[in-house]
Amino acid sequence: xxxxxxxxxxRSHPNPPIDMGGIGDPARPVRSVTGGExxxxxxxxxxxxxxxRNDLLAHQNVLSEAGAAGPVLPMRFGxxxxxxxxxxxxxxxxxxxxxxxxxALEGKVExxxxxxxxxxxxxxxxxxENPEIRTLTEANRQAAGGTxxxxxxxxxxxxxxxxxxxxxxxxxxxxxLEGAAxxxxxxxxxxxxxxxxxxxxxxxxxxxxxxxxxxxxGDHPHLDLRVNGxxxxxxxxxxxxxxxxxxxxxx
Amino acid sequence: MTVVPAQQSGGSGGTSGLYDVLELVLDRGxxxxxxxxxxxxxxxxxxxxxxxxxxxxDTYLRFAEACNRLxxxxxxxxxxxxxxxxxxxxxxxxxxxxxxxxSGAAETISDAFRQAREEGKESQExxxxxxxxxxPRKRQEEAE
Numbered sequence: 114x115x116x117x118x119x120x121x122x123x124r125s126h127p128n129p130p131i132d133m134g135g136i137g138d139p140a141r142p143v144r145s146v147t148g149g150e151x152x153x154x155x156x157x158x159x160x161x162x163x164x165x166r167n168d169l170l171a172h173q174n175v176l177s178e179a180g181a182a183g184p185v186l187p188m189r190f191g192x193x194x195x196x197x198x199x200x201x202x203x204x205x206x207x208x209x210x211x212x213x214x215x216x217a218l219e220g221k222v223e224x225x226x227x228x229x230x231x232x233x234x235x236x237x238x239x240x241x242e243n244p245e246i247r248t249l250t251e252a253n254r255q256a257a258g259g260t261x262x263x264x265x266x267x268x269x270x271x272x273x274x275x276x277x278x279x280x281x282x283x284x285x286x287x288x289x290l291e292g293a294a295x296x297x298x299x300x301x302x303x304x305x306x307x308x309x310x311x312x313x314x315x316x317x318x319x320x321x322x323x324x325x326x327x328x329x330x331g332d333h334p335h336l337d338l339r340v341n342g343x344x345x346x347x348x349x350x351x352x353x354x355x356x357x358x359x360x361x362x363x364x
Numbered sequence: 365m366t367v368v369p370a371q372q373s374g375g376s377g378g379t380s381g382l383y384d385v386l387e388l389v390l391d392r393g394x395x396x397x398x399x400x401x402x403x404x405x406x407x408x409x410x411x412x413x414x415x416x417x418x419x420x421x422d423t424y425l426r427f428a429e430a431c432n433r434l435x436x437x438x439x440x441x442x443x444x445x446x447x448x449x450x451x452x453x454x455x456x457x458x459x460x461x462x463x464x465x466x467s468g469a470a471e472t473i474s475d476a477f478r479q480a481r482e483e484g485k486e487s488q489e490x491x492x493x494x495x496x497x498x499x500p501r502k503r504q505e506e507a508e
Contacts, residue, residue: 118399162402169386189393191402203398227384236427236434250431258432268424271431276419301391311388341384347392 116194117158119175121186121211124152128182135175136168143175146197148204151211154179158193176345184219186211187345220316224342228286228308234335239274246270279307282336289329293322298348311348
């Protein structure tokens with residue numbers, strides 16, 4: 114029977130979500146596989162496992178539940194092993210590495226912040242900052258929208274200004290929030306956000322972090338900020354700079 | 365034994381929050397090479413490319429239009445630090461154009477933008493349906 118792995122906890126975890134419903138339909142009950150001082154939260158893997166929404170949510174819920182009582186290293190969705198024995202062997206083999214990570218993440222949660230522009234508000238802002246765009250807009254308006262070339266020229270200038278603002282805002286978002294966080298991980302840019310950044314925040318400092326977000330929101334009405342958390346520390350499972358950290362937040 | 369899942373998401377909540385969380389579940393987290401990962405074909409549907417401003421002729425024209433129609437007098441999220449701008453444009457430009465017409469146009473822009481967001485939400489509701497769609501980014505690049 115193939116084994117599905119949700120995450121890794123200490124063997125001494127005070128309240129692992131044993132018997133909680135995991136992935137699959139019907140939901141496969143969560144159990145633990147122990148190797149040395151570590152335990153993996155696992156369940157049987159359903160056949161033909163696919164990244165379906167319900168299964169993604171089940172994965173997430175098991176990890177949230179485990180994380181509420183002690184540190185957990187979340188696996189990326191979809192990890193399976195041929196059997197429990199293989200899982201136990203991996204735990205023992207890399208015990209030192211995982212124990213170090215669990216210690217580093219103790220008492221910490223992830224907050225993911227995604228930002229996009231409120232289009233109307235950012236256009237107001239860009240016009241305010243750029244007299245040339247204002248002038249050109251006015252000229253086009255007088256000329257019933259302007260010629261194709263005029264419209265193209267205005268649009269090009271506006272797009273450049275908006276893109277510059279996206280890059281500047283991405284940097285600023287990170288700068289404004291990293292002070293309230295222990296670590297930062299910049300997510301992939303391809304998802305269509307001007308910023309997609311995760312912050313590792315101590316559980317007892319989440320209020321300060323959220324206050325920083327509120328302040329950022331108040332100071333920048335043209336930003337649409339989406340905050341999700343507290344989450345299992347998906348973006349902080351590897352030590353040091355996370356794989357994405359080398360990228361800048363802009364594009 | 366009943367286990368109530370801990371609250372996993374705060375902030376904006378709703379379906380948008382769900383999308384944001386699923387992206388993390390799929391893209392981040394520990395990968396161990398001794399384990400086999402389920403094939404993630406079809407996952408790219410979770411990427412929303414709608415909100416990135418791409419340099420292309422289509423985008424230029426759209427933004428030029430948006431500027432022409434921008435309601436400079438109103439706007440709930442108008443940047444508070446720009447009173448000069450509004451004054452200036454009103455004096456020199458809005459001459460002869462009715463304010464009502466401008467406001468109406470601004471609403472249209474908002475609608476288009478909202479629609480873009482809703483398309484994004486749809487792709488969470490029924491991910492498979494959108495797999496074969498060309499993303500707007502690609503389409504715009506092709507138009508260049």
